[in-house]
Amino acid sequence: MINALYLLYQWIIFVPLLILATIWCTLTIIIGSTFGNNKFWGYYPGVIWGRFVCAVALLRIKVNRNKNLDKNRSYVFVANHQGAFDIFLIYGYLDHNFKWLMKQSLKKMPLVGFASAKAGHVFVDSTTRKGIVDTMRNTKNTLKDGMSTVVFPEGHRSPDGKMAEFKKGAFQTAVSLKLPIVPLTIDGAYKVLPIHSWRMNPAKIKLTFHDPIETANLKADDISDLIDKVYSIIESALPEENR
Numbered sequence: 001m002i003n004a005l006y007l008l009y010q011w012i013i014f015v016p017l018l019i020l021a022t023i024w025c026t027l028t029i030i031i032g033s034t035f036g037n038n039k040f041w042g043y044y045p046g047v048i049w050g051r052f053v054c055a056v057a058l059l060r061i062k063v064n065r066n067k068n069l070d071k072n073r074s075y076v077f078v079a080n081h082q083g084a085f086d087i088f089l090i091y092g093y094l095d096h097n098f099k100w101l102m103k104q105s106l107k108k109m110p111l112v113g114f115a116s117a118k119a120g121h122v123f124v125d126s127t128t129r130k131g132i133v134d135t136m137r138n139t140k141n142t143l144k145d146g147m148s149t150v151v152f153p154e155g156h157r158s159p160d161g162k163m164a165e166f167k168k169g170a171f172q173t174a175v176s177l178k179l180p181i182v183p184l185t186i187d188g189a190y191k192v193l194p195i196h197s198w199r200m201n202p203a204k205i206k207l208t209f210h211d212p213i214e215t216a217n218l219k220a221d222d223i224s225d226l227i228d229k230v231y232s233i234i235e236s237a238l239p240e241e242n243r
Contacts, residue, residue: 006058010200017056025049026115033118039147042119043097050092058202059085059192063093066209069182071096072146075212076174079184080163080234081152085192085205090150093207098148101139101173122149140177149173161190161242166231171223180212183230185237208237
């Protein structure tokens with residue numbers, strides 16, 4: 001009975017509110033970033049959007065923060081990727097101004113792509129050497145003065161909450177720019193909207209912030225060990241059945 005009621009709620013109330021909230025968020029970012037500072041307008045509408053979507057989805061959010069993080073420092077936040085709602089969770093509850101490193105293909109998405117460009121998110125071009133150089137330059141110019149980024153190094157969502165292999169990109173960026181890495185553990189998001197399903201569940205999601213890992217003294221040869229270390233830290237905060 002409860003599942004049937006939530007299914008009705010999902011399509012009659014949640015989905016229309018999600019669409020309206022997304023339109024409001026993107027238009028606010030576009031207008032605000034056009035006439036104002038995209039450091040503010042590219043971030044705070046997303047915070048409201050993320051928290052609103054989690055609230056109207058009736059999700060229970062628990063955040064374990066870390067006192068060792070400094071809002072005036074730039075970080076590379078590295079998180080496991082459990083589901084579509086990771087985006088809303090990060091926007092709403094990271095509590096640290098950030099820009100995404102986004103695929104070039106997302107630039108073509110109606111409204112969202114234009115809003116992302118206006119917000120100052122970095123579109124990653126790895127197709128040519130010039131594209132790679134331009135991406136690194138844009139990333140370096142963006143990630144400073146407390147501006148951070150969030151990366152899901154698995155590259156895809158988890159069907160069962162277990163972590164897949166990490167790709168090197170986020171770690172190469174952190175080492176190249178000498179930025180600390182902050183591991184994040186997302187637990188429970190895969191239950192909200194399972195892959196290949198349109199049926200949501202009002203699950204509990206826990207977001208855990210781990211201690212930052214300095215990269216200032218690391219070199220390219222250290223990246224493999226760094227990946228293993230971050231992977232183990234993130235996995236340590238997952239339940240036994242998801243390890």
